[in-house]
Amino acid sequence: MRIVGGKFAGRNLTSPKDFRVRPTAEAVRVEMMKLVRADLEGARVIDLFAGTGAIGLEALSRGAKYVDFVEFRPSSLHALKANIAALRVTTKARVYKKDALPFANALIAGRYDLAFVDPPYESRMLDRLIERWLEAPWSPILVAEHASTHKLPRTVRYVTVQQVIVDDSAISVYRHQLPVSAPTPASDSAPVTS
Numbered sequence: 001m002r003i004v005g006g007k008f009a010g011r012n013l014t015s016p017k018d019f020r021v022r023p024t025a026e027a028v029r030v031e032m033m034k035l036v037r038a039d040l041e042g043a044r045v046i047d048l049f050a051g052t053g054a055i056g057l058e059a060l061s062r063g064a065k066y067v068d069f070v071e072f073r074p075s076s077l078h079a080l081k082a083n084i085a086a087l088r089v090t091t092k093a094r095v096y097k098k099d100a101l102p103f104a105n106a107l108i109a110g111r112y113d114l115a116f117v118d119p120p121y122e123s124r125m126l127d128r129l130i131e132r133w134l135e136a137p138w139s140p141i142l143v144a145e146h147a148s149t150h151k152l153p154r155t156v157r158y159v160t161v162q163q164v165i166v167d168d169s170a171i172s173v174y175r176h177q178l179p180v181s182a183p184t185p186a187s188d189s190a191p192v193t194s
Helices: 026-040 054-061 074-086 100-105 124-135
Strands: 044-048 066-071 093-097 114-117 141-147 159-166 169-176
Touching: 026 054, 026 114, 026 141, 026 159, 026 169, 044 054, 044 100, 054 066, 054 074, 054 114, 066 074, 066 100, 074 093, 100 124, 114 124, 124 141, 124 169
Parallel strands: 044 066, 044 114, 066 093, 114 141
Antiparallel strands: 141 169, 159 169
């Protein structure tokens, strides 16, 4: 597995020897980055269900300002931290050893510019995460990787969805059309109420 574009293109990434970990295929990452290329430069990014960090590191390679990685499996965390160190991006990356759903539930509107979500395929965790984002978008753009057969939750007014299929995977890009306010320093730790 390697970074496919940007300043780290061609650099190899570590992947755990754990059958439960499904690193995002290169072809999927290529299409994903094409869909958000205009949104990456200087973006504040969150990578939920980060695994090895391939998606977030791909975003850093292509100009993201920083990435917060959220992962809780020990084998994935070990690979993620090794990959961050190998690319020498420790000042642009934070790792949270947390379960992605409760972490996302505590996020406030406008905390990030771009969010990547890659839970286990066919998991209802993706539905719950999208529903939470639709209630209080913590970023104006949410990019979800999922099985092409997965039926996603219905969207709401002011949200558009673009979808691309790559083999048995789908990439769904949700864009909130209304301004998503960035937090003020005083309210950065306060939960959003809707």
